[in-house]
Amino acid sequence: MAPTTNTLDRTNYLNATKGFMSWFWTIDHKRLGLMYLWSVIACFIMGGFFAMKIRLNLMPGAVDFATQTAEQMNAYNNAFTVHGAVMVFLVIIPSIPAALGNFVLPLMLGAKDVAFPRLNRFSYHLWIIGALLFVATLLIGNLDTGWTFYPPYSTGHTDPSVITAVLGAFILGFSSIFTGLNFIVTIHKMRPPQMTWFKMPLFLWAIYATAVIQVLATPVIGISLLLILVEKTMQIGIFTPELGGDPVFFQHLFWFYSHPAVYIMVLPGMGIMSELFATFSRKPIFGYKSIAMSSIAIAIFSFIVWGHHMFISGQSDLMSVIFSALTFSVAVPSAIKVFNWISTMYKGSISFSVPMLYGMSIIWLFGIGGLTGLFLATLGTDVVFHDTYFVVAHFHYVMVGSALFGFIGGIYYWWPKMYGKVVDGPLAKVGCVLSFLGFNLTFLPQFVGGSKGMPRRYAAYGSEQGFDDWNYWSTMGAMVLLAGLSIALFGLLRSFFVKGALSPANPWGGVTLEWQTPSPPPEHNFEIDPPTVGDPYDMSLVEYRGEVEGFLPVNPREDDPCVAYIAPEEA
Amino acid sequence: MNMYTLLSMMLQHQKEDFFFPSQASANAATVDFIFYFIFYVSLFAFITIVLATAIFAWRYRRSKVGMTPEDSPHHSTRIEIVWSVVPSIFMVMMFWYGFEDFTERRTPPADSYEIHAKASKWQWEFEYPNGASSFGFIDAGEYQGKGLFVPLGKNVRIRLESSDVLHSFSIPNFRVKMDVVPGRYTDVWFNAIELGDFPIFCTEYCGTKHSRMLSKVHVVSEEDFAVWLKENQEDPNASPVDKGKRLFSAKCTACHAVDGSTKIGPALNGKYGTIENIVGGTVTIDDNYIRRSILDPSADIVVGFENVPMTSFAGQLSDDDISNITAYLKSLTE
Numbered sequence: 001m002a003p004t005t006n007t008l009d010r011t012n013y014l015n016a017t018k019g020f021m022s023w024f025w026t027i028d029h030k031r032l033g034l035m036y037l038w039s040v041i042a043c044f045i046m047g048g049f050f051a052m053k054i055r056l057n058l059m060p061g062a063v064d065f066a067t068q069t070a071e072q073m074n075a076y077n078n079a080f081t082v083h084g085a086v087m088v089f090l091v092i093i094p095s096i097p098a099a100l101g102n103f104v105l106p107l108m109l110g111a112k113d114v115a116f117p118r119l120n121r122f123s124y125h126l127w128i129i130g131a132l133l134f135v136a137t138l139l140i141g142n143l144d145t146g147w148t149f150y151p152p153y154s155t156g157h158t159d160p161s162v163i164t165a166v167l168g169a170f171i172l173g174f175s176s177i178f179t180g181l182n183f184i185v186t187i188h189k190m191r192p193p194q195m196t197w198f199k200m201p202l203f204l205w206a207i208y209a210t211a212v213i214q215v216l217a218t219p220v221i222g223i224s225l226l227l228i229l230v231e232k233t234m235q236i237g238i239f240t241p242e243l244g245g246d247p248v249f250f251q252h253l254f255w256f257y258s259h260p261a262v263y264i265m266v267l268p269g270m271g272i273m274s275e276l277f278a279t280f281s282r283k284p285i286f287g288y289k290s291i292a293m294s295s296i297a298i299a300i301f302s303f304i305v306w307g308h309h310m311f312i313s314g315q316s317d318l319m320s321v322i323f324s325a326l327t328f329s330v331a332v333p334s335a336i337k338v339f340n341w342i343s344t345m346y347k348g349s350i351s352f353s354v355p356m357l358y359g360m361s362i363i364w365l366f367g368i369g370g371l372t373g374l375f376l377a378t379l380g381t382d383v384v385f386h387d388t389y390f391v392v393a394h395f396h397y398v399m400v401g402s403a404l405f406g407f408i409g410g411i412y413y414w415w416p417k418m419y420g421k422v423v424d425g426p427l428a429k430v431g432c433v434l435s436f437l438g439f440n441l442t443f444l445p446q447f448v449g450g451s452k453g454m455p456r457r458y459a460a461y462g463s464e465q466g467f468d469d470w471n472y473w474s475t476m477g478a479m480v481l482l483a484g485l486s487i488a489l490f491g492l493l494r495s496f497f498v499k500g501a502l503s504p505a506n507p508w509g510g511v512t513l514e515w516q517t518p519s520p521p522p523e524h525n526f527e528i529d530p531p532t533v534g535d536p537y538d539m540s541l542v543e544y545r546g547e548v549e550g551f552l553p554v555n556p557r558e559d560d561p562c563v564a565y566i567a568p569e570e571a
Numbered sequence: 572m573n574m575y576t577l578l579s580m581m582l583q584h585q586k587e588d589f590f591f592p593s594q595a596s597a598n599a600a601t602v603d604f605i606f607y608f609i610f611y612v613s614l615f616a617f618i619t620i621v622l623a624t625a626i627f628a629w630r631y632r633r634s635k636v637g638m639t640p641e642d643s644p645h646h647s648t649r650i651e652i653v654w655s656v657v658p659s660i661f662m663v664m665m666f667w668y669g670f671e672d673f674t675e676r677r678t679p680p681a682d683s684y685e686i687h688a689k690a691s692k693w694q695w696e697f698e699y700p701n702g703a704s705s706f707g708f709i710d711a712g713e714y715q716g717k718g719l720f721v722p723l724g725k726n727v728r729i730r731l732e733s734s735d736v737l738h739s740f741s742i743p744n745f746r747v748k749m750d751v752v753p754g755r756y757t758d759v760w761f762n763a764i765e766l767g768d769f770p771i772f773c774t775e776y777c778g779t780k781h782s783r784m785l786s787k788v789h790v791v792s793e794e795d796f797a798v799w800l801k802e803n804q805e806d807p808n809a810s811p812v813d814k815g816k817r818l819f820s821a822k823c824t825a826c827h828a829v830d831g832s833t834k835i836g837p838a839l840n841g842k843y844g845t846i847e848n849i850v851g852g853t854v855t856i857d858d859n860y861i862r863r864s865i866l867d868p869s870a871d872i873v874v875g876f877e878n879v880p881m882t883s884f885a886g887q888l889s890d891d892d893i894s895n896i897t898a899y900l901k902s903l904t905e
Contacts, residue, residue: 066712070835070879073779142878146776152753153736157692157778159878241754247737248752281631282638284645312739314752317677321670328662332655338620339654345627347643352632360624367620371613378665380605380672384746387739387774451590451606453743455774458782462712465770509637537645544637551637 005505005548005562007518008420016523027117028523032124033103034418037411040099041489043090043131048485050083055442055478058461060468065460076459077144084147085138085165089172090131092399093261095407096268097214098127098179101207104414105183107514108201110192110531112524115185119178127175134168137161146457148258149225151239151250155232162232166225173222176264180214183207194533198292201512201536202278202285205292206271209299213260213267217303221257224250248314255306263302265399267295269406270337273359276409277341279510280356281348284537287340294333301330311382320379327377334370338363353424353508357432358409365401365439369394372447389470390450393443401439408435408488416503420520421495428491434484441477445470504550505562512536516553517561527561595769595790596745597762598676603746605668612661676747679760683728686719690731690738690751692882693780694825695719695771703803706821707771707786710834715824717803718787719771721763722796728760735882739775742788750775763790779835779879780825815899818892822884829903835879840903848874861897 013030023031057063057076102120106113114120137143141161145154154162187208191200227238228250237243239250278285285291307315307323341363350356372394375381385391416422446454449470454461461467494500506515514521516531532553534541542551556563587593594600631640687698694708697719706716721727731740733751741748745761773784791799805817819829826835842856849871854860863870865888868881888896 064712070779073782077776077779077781144778150737150776153776153778157736157880157882246754282633282640283643286645287651288646290651311673312748313750314755314757317673320673324669324673325666328659328666331662332659335658336651336655339651342620342623342627343650344645345624345631347640348627348631349633349638349640350628350631352628360628363624364621367617371617374609374613374662374665375606378605378609378669380602380669380676381609382669383673383676383748384602384606384743386748387741448590452592453741453770453772455741455772457776460782462709539639543639 004502005518005550005552006420006502007520007522008502010518011522012420012518012520013523014419014520025121027113027121029102029106029113029117029120030418030521030525032120033099033101035124036094036099036102036127037418039128039131040091040095043086043135044095046135047083047086047091048482050079050086052478052482053079054083055475057459058471059475060463060472063460065462068460073459074142074144077457078142080457081143081146082138085134085143085169087399088147088261088265089134089169092265092403092407093172093176094127095265095403096272096410097183097207097210097264098123098176100272100407100410100414101183101210101268102179103418104514105186105204105207106190107417107517107521107525108204108512109186109190109195110513110516110526110533111186111190112526114182115189116182120182123175123178123182126171126178130168130171130173130175132168133164133171137164137168141165148254149228149250150254151228151231151245151247152241155228156240156242160232163229166228170222170225173218173225176214177218180211180218183211184215187211192531192533198289199533199536200292202274202288202291202295203268203271203512205295206267206274209295210264210267213264213299213302217257217260217264220253221261224253224257227253248310251310251313252306252315255309256303259306259309260299260302262395262398263298265403266406267298269362269403269410270295272406272410272413273337273341273362275510275512276355276359276413277344278537278539279413279508280351280353280359281345282351282509282539283344283348284535284539285340286343286346287336288537290336291340294336297333298330301326301333305330308377308382311379312386324377324379324382328374331370331374331377334366338367338370351508352429354428354432355409355413355508357429358405358412361432361436362402362405362409365397365405365436369397369401372397384453385450387456388450389446389454389456392456393446393450396443396446401443405435408432411492413508414514415492415495416507416519417514418520419496420503421500422503422507423491423495423500425491427487431484431487431491435481435488436484438477438480438482438484442474442481443477445473445477449474504548506542506551507549509539509542509544509551511538511541515542515551522561528557528559532557532560592744592769593765594744594746595763595765595767596742596747597764598672599744599746601672601675605665605672608668609665612665616658676760679728679758680726683726683760684722685728685730686721687730687732688719688740688751689734690740690773690777690784691734691822691887692736692778692825693773693784694821695740695773695784695786696821699800699803701800702805703800704805704821705803708780708825709783709785710824714785714787716786716820718768718789720789720791720796720799722793723763723766723790725793726760726762728758731757731759734884734887736777737775738773738777738784741772741774742769743772744769745788748774763788766790766792783825811895811898812902815895815897815902818888818896819899822888823896826879826881836876836881837873839900843901843904850874850877858897861900862893865893865896 143161231238237245239245305327308327311320449467454467503519505518543554545552689696696706698704707718731751733753738751747759749759768787771786828838829840831838866885
């Protein structure tokens with residue numbers, strides 16, 4: 001038998017115990033991470049189905065503007081609500097923090113698990129309950145408020161499914177808070193002694209910043225949604241003017257959470273970017289401290305810019321001006337990160353492995369997403385673009401082009417650690433490139449449609465409104481994107497079910513601690529305690545070793561588990 | 572005249588261009604100038620990013636498996652300060668232009684001609700100072716009602732109000748948009764500089780027929796506007812049936828047809844005096860039932876329409892109005 005640091009045929013966390021309950025009732029962060037991962041992917045497929053429903057409905061000629069019935073309009077309104085709500089609450093918010101964060105965070109810390117493993121399990125079970133309630137409501141009821149639940153429409157003018165949907169989101173919120181709390185405590189208390197704050201991998205900085213937002217902002221959406229419930233069920237006037245409330249008040253509460261939530265979505269993706277660019281350029285990340293600090297800066301600034309969703313909502317004009325100015329403050333740290341990633345490539349040794357292809361796609365997509373944000377931060381132009389497809393395209397570039405592509409890149413990056421197999425073939429690369437092209441074809445036309453005035457959330461457009469061309473290309477793009485994402489998923493599923501290329505402990509050459517334990521890791525992550533901690537981006541600490549077809553530490557400790565796995569074969 | 576005004580004049584394009592519909596209001600050119608300023612700055616930044624990524628990716632591609640590159644700097648305070656400060660300067664400019672323009676557009680001139688726009692699910696209703704009124708929405712793919720009329724070259728302030736949910740009043744050609752919020756007034760103002768018809772959209776989701784809450788603004792010369800106003804002034808001597816018909820087409824036709832077809836709600840022709848199935852029993856459609864249905868629509872809902880609750884018109888329609896509408900509905904049975 002060839003020397004190997006792969007443990008698929010030895011005892012590892014995947015095969016240590018068997019049976020449904022060993023997974024469902026596990027407190028192992030790795031198994032919880034995987035369960036989140038597959039749950040999120042299932043929700044993503046559902047959200048994607050409704051995305052296609054939207055795009056097909058908007059294909060010119062698909063629906064006759066003149067004869068579209070009220071039922072057809074309701075079905076469309078329901079579809080965009082389900083798409084938005086599922087993608088935001090069940091896919092992008094939990095994607096990286098709950099799925100990849102859970103799997104990777106303790107490994108990166110060289111720890112056995114998170115600080116509160118049982119709380120972690122509770123978070124997942126809450127998530128499942130919330131998700132089931134939410135999905136059942138969305139599919140059975142006729143929820144048509146959009147994911148924003150704006151009153152007075154949501155409280156007084158639509159069917160009662162708002163009640164269960166809001167309860168579902170409320171429960172999901174608790175899951176998110178507990179996860180965030182768990183991660184904060186874990187990072188504070190469980191770092192190995194040599195790992196000072198500035199020797200922490202940047203993914204952990206990003207997860208930490210995210211967790212702070214989760215803990216501080218999520219309670220506010222919980223309360224706001226409860227207030228919707230109170231108003232809808234007990235007729236207590238909070239948001240509805242006839243009952244003595246104020247609808248703009250809800251928007252303040254809603255965006256006080258939902259704007260920081262944008263960073264819950266995108267910060268972890270940025271964390272993954274930093275890992276990818278360092279590993280696949282085999283170079284220390286450029287400007288470590290400014291990337292770390294910009295994560296914290298983004299987390300802080302994200303709390304003081306919510307009013308930019310409300311420039312024309314009827315809030316005071318002075319507030320709009322202040323929020324516009326503050327909004328630009330988020331743009332600077334985001335730009336700094338992009339420049340740092342690109343500089344990391346300079347004089348590197350760049351590998352075009354699948355995760356890095358996603359990484360480079362994100363530079364461009366996030367570039368467009370971030371730069372188009374400038375038009376929306378600027379008061380004069382935001383008035384024109386507000387609630388048009390320009391905004392739709394902008395936030396898809398950020399949430400899909402950055403957060404979701406980051407998620408997929410992260411899955412491909414840590415897949416070898418999860419399942420002990422590498423997926424890095426031409427098919428997976430085709431999936432990435434097709435997704436990239438399809439995504440741009442879908443959303444670039446929406447910018448132009450939007451700048452011409454095409455409003456969001458319209459069940460159909462008349463031909464004389466002049467938006468047909470843009471909708472046509474957008475729907476075409478959605479087909480290509482669907483093909484690309486299907487190929488990306490197929491690559492993972494094939495590796496999951498069929499025995500693919502086995503992965504060594506460290507297939508990519510990462511220096512962070514998760515690569516210092518075999519793939520897949522043993523139940524308790526590391527067999528030595530604690531593993532050697534060095535600079536997380538000092539690439540000279542690991543070298544490529546042909547005999548294991550992967551990387552190994554240059555100066556391994558005698559009890560290094562990976563070396564230990566090889567030693568008996570050589571002896 | 573400062574640099575900024577000069578540049579925005581140079582960028583006037585009047586006709587539709589790649590990104591925007593025609594500039595039909597006086598300050599549309601300013602917005603477009605800000606857009607193109609941000610656009611070219613962003614385009615430059617984006618091209619730089621794309622080129623840098625592509626060139627580095629190609630130039631420094633890995634030639635040998637697992638190769639470690641020569642050591643190179645991984646930190647530079649000077650360059651990091653440059654790429655933080657330079658974008659910040661441009662962002663301050665963007666903020667400032669946007670702020671100036673916003674302040675201008677949020678401050679209607681004192682001499683503005685005031686028109687009231689009332690939004691309700693799913694139509695616009697416009698009231699002019701002399702009592703004339705008009706409305707607009709889409710039915711069967713066609714624009715219904717006369718829409719909004721405004722005089723060319725005059726400052727016009729539209730005061731916005733909503734009787735039910737949030738709406739938003741948007742005219743892309745004028746580059747104006749403002750939410751219409753129940754329980755308070757908001758406004759927009761503009762000075763139309765191009766004759767013609769331009770679309771009005773509702774841009775805040777408001778329920779089933781949000782996509783049909785469309786109308787048109789007609790920019791006409793001052794003389795034509797004066798004529799139009801006079802023609803559309805309500806005739807105080809009109810019969811109750813005529814007054815009722817006028818009210819009905821402005822307030823009710825978005826949901827109720829009078830040709831027997833079902834829209835959001837049931838058709839209302841030939842109903843007066845008949846017996847109707849309602850949730851929990853039957854009712855004779857008489858003056859009191861019509862009154863109750865207008866003021867408290869959820870009290871007796873016709874079977875089959877339980878899921879499309881109607882909004883109360885209490886406070887919107889006076890006793891005289893209701894009586895006129897009743898007279899009109901009665902006339903549809905005769």
